Amino acid sequence: MRYRNFPMVPRVVFGNGSFLQLGEILMPKRKNSEAPFIFFIDDVFDGQPLITEVPLLFNDQIIFISSEEEPKTEQVDALVAKIKESFPVLPSGIIGIGGGTLLDLAKAVALMLTNDGSAAAYQGWDLVKKPAIYHVGIPTISGTGAEVSRTTVLMGPEKKLGINSDHTPFDQVLLDPKLTQGVPKEQWFFTGMDCYIHCIESLNGTYLNAFSQSYGEKALELCHEVYLKDISKEDSRDKLMMASWHGGMSIAYSQVGIAHAMSYGLSYLLGVKHGIGNCLVFQYLEEFYPEGVKVFKQMQEKHQIKLPTGICAHLSEEQFDIMINVSFGLVPLWENALGDNWKEIMTYDRLLQLFKKI
Incomplete structure (x- = not known):
């Protein structure tokens, strides 16, 4: 080993x-x-x-x-x-x-x-x-x-x-x-959700170990405080900065998962910014991260954040193919999310149907 x-x-x-x-x-x-x-x-x-x-x-x-x-x-x-x-x-x-x-x-x-x-x-x-x-x-x-x-x-x-x-x-x-200070509210939400989704994917992944778990759990706890509780702005800034640090440390010794892999595809083809891309994907991943998606939607509702719709509505087969191939190229992310036999679980058609929802 x-x-x-x-x-x-x-x-x-x-x-x-x-x-x-x-x-x-x-x-x-x-x-x-x-x-x-x-x-x-x-x-x-x-x-x-x-x-x-x-x-x-x-x-x-x-x-x-x-x-x-x-x-x-x-x-x-x-x-x-x-x-x-x-x-x-x-x-x-x-x-x-x-x-x-x-x-x-x-x-x-x-x-x-x-x-x-x-x-x-x-x-x-x-x-x-x-x-x-x-x-x-x-x-x-x-x-x-x-x-x-x-x-x-x-x-x-x-x-x-x-x-x-x-x-x-x-x-x-x-x-x-x-x-x-002064970060626009939507940007604050989307970038913070990048951290939150890091944690969910790391803590639910096959690469999880005590090292990444200890950092991931702390980052997740801080995200809950910032996005679900009513704390002062100064406290919120301090805690989100620490959540980002701990979330980054968590994936240093593990990996992220499906939302990040799909977000890379969206970003490559359509130029969708990473944070919002993660949110666009994550809302449809209940079958993989049920509790994480449920809490994400509570956070979204609390801060009255509306996500754009129909991003992939008019894409051609060739465009979907590019997005899917970019996403599938991130093998460690899929292995972390679904295990060694991930290709049997996440087929081309299954990923296509997920992209079509966005």
């Missing part, structure tokens, strides 16, 4: 206002005045007070990036090329500030600055050979678990699949719940 020896984020700061410590954290990691820190920041912060608090020195650079679309391998390649053209030496580090999209881009660019070729060549498990440059994750919305995971989920020319490697996790994470 071989056990996974997986990496964890070595350093983490948590607390309201901890963002102001970023300059002090980065200073010892600065190689010299020629090697900049590159800050990838969600463009919703362009012109906002947060930008004045970014600790820029020398030739450090801010690159604003839209999180409207899922991160792409070609986007990673373009950012790497831009950085290499702009600076004669490798940067001191990459800092991602934003939601899952920004965090995944920061991880991917940090990897690709030291590994040759296109990011698309590294989509899969353990294909990265060289360590990334120093990289820091600072989430401004909670739920994806991107701040703690060993994957960077990217849309490639042929598939949506993460760069899963021991070199992917951040060297430093800064968790400041204050940064999540």
